[in-house]
Amino acid sequence: DVVLTQTPPTLSATIGQSVSISCRSSQSLLHSNGNTYLNWLLQRPGQPPQLLIYLVSRLESGVPNRFSGSGSGTDFTLKISGVEAEDLGVYYCVQSTHAPWTFGGGTKLELK
Amino acid sequence: EVQLQQSGPEVGRPGSSVKISCKASGYTFTDYVMNWVKQSPGQGLEWIGWIDPEYGSTDYAEKFKKKATLTADTSSSTAYIQLSSLTSEDTATYFCARISISRRDFDYWGQGVMVTVSS
Numbered sequence: 001d002v003v004l005t006q007t008p009p010t011l012s013a014t015i016g017q018s019v020s021i022s023c024r025s026s027q028s029l030l031h032s033n034g035n036t037y038l039n040w041l042l043q044r045p046g047q048p049p050q051l052l053i054y055l056v057s058r059l060e061s062g063v064p065n066r067f068s069g070s071g072s073g074t075d076f077t078l079k080i081s082g083v084e085a086e087d088l089g090v091y092y093c094v095q096s097t098h099a100p101w102t103f104g105g106g107t108k109l110e111l112k
Numbered sequence: 113e114v115q116l117q118q119s120g121p122e123v124g125r126p127g128s129s130v131k132i133s134c135k136a137s138g139y140t141f142t143d144y145v146m147n148w149v150k151q152s153p154g155q156g157l158e159w160i161g162w163i164d165p166e167y168g169s170t171d172y173a174e175k176f177k178k179k180a181t182l183t184a185d186t187s188s189s190t191a192y193i194q195l196s197s198l199t200s201e202d203t204a205t206y207f208c209a210r211i212s213i214s215r216r217d218f219d220y221w222g223q224g225v226m227v228t229v230s231s
Contacts, residue, residue: 037216041157048207048224049157054217092157096216100173101147103157 002026004093004104012112013083021107023093025074030097037096040069040078043106044089052091053078083109114138116208116222123228124198131194132225134208141189142166144210147218148182148193152204162211163191198229 003026013019029036038056041049051060053069056076066081080087088111093104119133134146148160161172165184172180179202181194195202208222 039217048221051219054215101159106156
């Protein structure tokens with residue numbers, strides 16, 4: 001199974017600060033069809049996860065453009081350019097290239 | 113508006129089974145694959161499997177192959193997960209989440225169902 005390793009596990013930020021979260025895969029997430037199925041989710045406390053980014057870097061409709069995704073192969077990054085209070089919660093990367101689909105362990109974003 | 117409305121909390125005895133539903137609305141049910149995801153208390157997310165409602169085909173993570181059974185009723189646009197031989201390890205919140213075949217993106221989620229295994 002593909003293992004996704006997220007770092008850091010916890011991130012403390014002030015409002016307005018820019019932060020990045022890393023997601024490293026144990027194998028390439030490039031599918032034979034040319035797509036890389038790496039998504040980013042945010043789970044706020046007591047809520048189901050919500051989709052932020054799909055196909056590595058595509059912003060889901062309605063998601064603020066302070067969120068951006070990048071990367072290829074085995075190394076991926078989610079960047080928040082100017083954290084806002086509503087961004088607090090746990091961020092997960094999830095790959096849907098190789099079955100079984102797998103999630104990263106999560107990165108908790110807290111206010112400093 | 114796309115909605116995935118899940119059934120209410122469940123309490124099951126050890127060794128019994130529970131069945132959770134996820135009713136879809138606001139889109140064509142058979143155009144998307146439905147996934148199920150487990151979240152144990154205070155823990156991360158774990159993929160259980162998916163069902164393609166159009167064909168009834170399924171895929172499961174290895175550890176859930178004997179635990180979970182996924183079904184779908186296209187007449188009511190409802191997906192189901194049945195969890196069998198319950199143990200304390202099955203106490204968790206279970207989410208349904210749809211994906212599109214082209215994006216494989218988990219774009220809509222149900223609110224989650226808490227299953228508690230207790231004697």
